[in-house]
Amino acid sequence: MRFKQFYFFVLGLFLILSTTESFATHMRGGEISVKRISSTSFTYEFTLTIYCDLNTGFRAWQDQRDASFCFGDGIGSIRAPRINGGGNGEDIGNGIGKGIYKAIYTYAGAADYKVTVAISNRNQGVRNIGGASDAVAFYVETIFKVNPGLGLNSTPVLLNPAVDLTAVVGQKFIHNPNAIDVDGDSLAYKLTFCRRGDQDNCTDRKGDSVPGFRQPNEVATTPSSFTINALTGDLIWDVPQEIGLYNCAFYVEEWRNGVLISITERDMQIEVKDADNKPPVIKVPDDICVEAGTLISQTITATDTPSNSGRVDNMTIISTGAVYRLPDGTTFIGPQYATFTSTANQASPASGRFVWQTGCNHIRQEPYDILFKAQDLPRSGLIPSLVDSKIWKIRIVAPRIKNLKATGDAANKTITLTWDSYTCQNVGSEIVIYRKEGCTNYTPNSCDTGLPASLGYVEVARVPVSSTSYVDKNLKRNTDYSYRTVVVFTNGINKAESIVSDQTCTNLPIQMSVMTNVTVDKTDATTGEMTVKWTRPLGLDKNVFKGPYQYRLSRATGLNGTNFVQVSPNIDTDLSGKADTIFVDKNLNTTANAYTYRIAFYYTSNTGLTLLDSTDKASSVRLAATPDKKSVRLTWQAIVPWKNENQIHRVYRETRSGSGVFNRIADVPVTTAGTFAFTDTGADTYAADGIALAKMSQDSSYCYKVETVGTYGDARIKPDIYYNFSQIICATPLSDIVPCAPQLTIDLLDCDKYKKDNTNCDLTSFENKLTWTNPDKSASGSDCTKDIVKYTIYYAESSDGTYTKVGEVTSPTPPAQTFTHIKNDSYLGCYYVTATDKYGTESAPSNKVCKDNCPSFELPNVFTPNGDGKNDIFQAMRCPRFVQSVIFSVYNRAGQKVYDYTGPKLAWNGTDTNGKELPVGTYFYNAEVKFLMLDLSYPTVKLKGWIELLR
DSSP states (O other): OHHHHHHHHHHHHHHHHHHHHHTOOOEEEEEEEEEEOOSSSEEEEEEEEEEEEHHHHHHHHHHOOEEEEEOSSSSOEEEEEBOGGGGTOEEOSTTEEEEEEEEEEEESSOEEEEEEEEESOBOSOBTTSSSOGGGSOEEEEEEEEEOGGGOSOBOOEEOSOTTOOEEETTSOEEEOOOEEOTTOOEEEEEEEOOBOOOSSOTTTOOOOBOTTOOOGGGSSSSOOEEEEOTTTOOEEEEOOOSOEEEEEEEEEEEEETTEEEEEEEEEEEEEEEOOSOOOOEEEOOOOEEEETTOEEEEEEEEEOOOOTTOOOOEEEEEEEETTSOOTTSOOSSOSSOOEEEOOSSBOSSEEEEEEEEOOGGGOOSSOEEEEEEEEEEOSSTTSOOOEEEEEEEEEEEBOOOOOOEEEEETTTTEEEEEOOOOSOOOTTOEEEEEEEESOOOOOOOTTOOBOOGGGOOEEEEEEETTOOEEEEOSOOTTOEEEEEEEEEEEOSSOEEEBBOOOOEEEEOOOOSOOEEEEEEEEOOSSSEEEEEEEOOOSSOOTTTSEEEEEEEEEEEESTTOOOOEEOSOOEEEOSSSSSOSEEEEEEEOTTTOOEEEEEEEEEEETTEEEEEEEOOOEEOBEEEEEEEBTEEEEEEEOOOSSBOSSSEEEEEEESSTTOOOEEEEEEEEOOSGGGOEEEEOSOOOOOTTOOOOOOOOTTOOEEEEEEEEEBOOOTTSSSSOEEEEBOOEEEOOBOSSOOOOOEEEEOOOOHHHHHHOGGGTTOSOEEEEEEEEOOSBOTTSOBOOOOEEEEEEEEESSTTSOOEEEEEEESOOSSEEEEEEEESSOSOEEEEEEEEETTOOBOOOOOOEEEOOOOBOOOOSEEOOSSSSSSOSBOOOSOOBSEEEEEEEEEOTTSOEEEEEEESSOOBOSBOTTSOBOOSEEEEEEEEEEEOOSSTTOOOEEEEEEEEEOO
16 A cells, blocks of 8 residues: 555656646747648648747756647647757757757648647746746747649748847847748738747637737836837837846738738747947948849948947857858758858957859849848856847849840831840740830839839730840831830749830831821711822832832721722822822711721832832721710711821801701810810800801700811921811700609518528529619709600629619609519629600619628538438538538548538538548538629638538
8 A cells, every 4th residue: 555655646746747847937939930842732841940048948948849730720730849959959059949840731722821839838037928927828820821823832931040139228129030031022020919829739729919918118117119110120129128038029921912921920038138238230231223143242340339338349240041051051042142251259340241143043023131140249258248130132133135226117117126135034034025106215223123104105015035036017107116125024923024125216217108188078878978188109219119100099997997998990190290199989878987098009110010008097087976964075086197186176066957057166175085075065166157056955956077187297298287077967965854863772681581481492583673763853953854754774793793784664653663673593683773754865873772692501410321311411401592612621530631522512422532431430521602692702601510420
């Protein structure tokens, strides 16, 4: 009996000691980084880096040989061993131990996940944690997107360890984590709070705020500030007021193309002391942008600040960043790698040399952040070392294309561009060619990449980066063209652009005729007429292109017609003064059509008449009229090689219907083609031909034509001003009393009642009942016409979708109207109604009303696929409604996926993916259900649970 008592005493003592060790205090800081390591599965490597207090928690540090990762999917967790220092960790000085733990885990599907680690416990005496800090677990987390579109993405890596974290009362403290992103994503920083979590249980590891946590500057009564720079990551305490230990935490956010794709938390400790020491001051160069291929060589200097007693300490300068090869061979970029050379323990002032031969493989949009850190080395071990650090940003931009030249071919209306072979022919890059009319002086600075949209260039082509030429076709003559090029780089993740090239500017000279007039002489459906005019050839070398000569006029129907046919006879010309540059085209439908013309010019070669060239095409002026309240809105357009813009166009109105006499009623200043417009309210503002007013009555029709005024702006082309008439068009103004927009309602569903009604489970017909009234007055208080002859109902799948007509109600009976729209898929849809009066005037749309579905989807926990016809299928219970798609996965107790389904209707018979029956037991499932809803962003419902499979 005594032996047993002694045995249980020893066992109990051992358990007590073991428990005490497992909750020993030592944690000071750390973070988790994540890297995808497979392109065929969602397999990731997770790295926890922690920093621990060796002075007060050495035994706990020895026992901290593993750490428990929870992967945020509700399924997996791994206890991972410490891998550095042969499993013993590393003593990195200042009483700090560094531990690295790695785990590999595969996720079942794409989603947002949060990986967490909690370790018991923090060290004691932390002043900004409520209660006993050594009873509070340490916790860090990283939230990241699992998405195939992100490729082999890695979350940021924090190169500056959380070890130089000693501050002095009354002196500014600065720490920079030197976070880098190997994929070139953008990083941002923000403060958060310290968290806690259960060391061993993923379910209880909530990551909630440490009780009583305050930011370090909120402890002392004397105010100070504690901030982090969102762009640089500088964590600044200005200035500590009281000695002690303080914990803090901040986020490093990773952004790609405006989307947040990961959040990494660093939790760390700052120790504030009262000591006769002042930190050194390090000086780095100004941030720079250089073209790839530039050799960067700079000296970094640091000076120690004398202490209050006048002591000046020696210093060591070190540097970290993605541009270096680490001592263990780790790299974050391709060669060549930067080097930083500096002798340790230098007298003040100290210095070091940074050298980097940049190359094409270093091009990216984001700059490289390089941290330089100077640490003073007091000779007394009682005086803490202090540091100063600064980030130097270096952006490597793609070089510009050089020697861009343009050569014009007037005969073929082409310009050939050539340039030097490009120096950075990276995979995935291409040359973008831009063009604009007119030449523009623009010189980018060293950081300006791409081409500013404000310069007015448009993209005309993309060619492989290996190309050295491009032919631009179908250009206009007598026009200055400016070209520039930009090289676009992409590694499948991020995009970068080169500096824009210098411009090259050239002109295609005129060597033949140009069109000057296409004017409508007569408007008629069968006997319409147009007069077409052109010039004789300009700049023609008669010694090269000899006569006899000939014109041939061709026509195509429409403003942009392309199907040209010859409409004139062959017009022989000797290029003398006879009238051979005019043609009247007859028997046209100028009422319904615009027409486009061009001239072909022939000279005589050894083989006979030979085409020299054809003019740019020119269309007639096409006028449109839109009735409005007691007015008519006129708009017109013409596609011509001369400029009708920035002129004064002329508007004519027939004096009385059928008279054929038109009075000039307005001169309209126009700028761009979008301003070719005029609203006739009956006035006449042009007095030179007399004043002829109009009442603009709904009972009368009014006819119009416009005359455009244009020019080439070229002294060689005579005449220099061209006048062209449109066709005649007539319109009847609307009354000022028009139908008002109806007031519309729809029979909305009560989803609570609808889900309880099991009679609607198998509907194949869905009714939406619309009801509306027609108001007596508009919203502005004006009267509405009562002469409504019909209502038109319009439908769309969403409020901002395309509405189409689905019905009419004629012979309406006041006061209320109804219409039932029957659908065969669901209730989903939006509607509006218009009213039309006896004059054919349609009202503005009514208010829009929408009806949504009532989604429903629930899963059971038990099914029995034994073939007895009862509960053989695992499917949604009761009445699943309006399900668009289901993604369903089943896992066994070992976490292995055994079944997958994607489709509109879940019906699992208890077999695995290969059709083999699964054994009875408990299984776990993930389901994502997307419903057919009005809001396309309606969230996908995510379900997780267990299934008891019985037979």
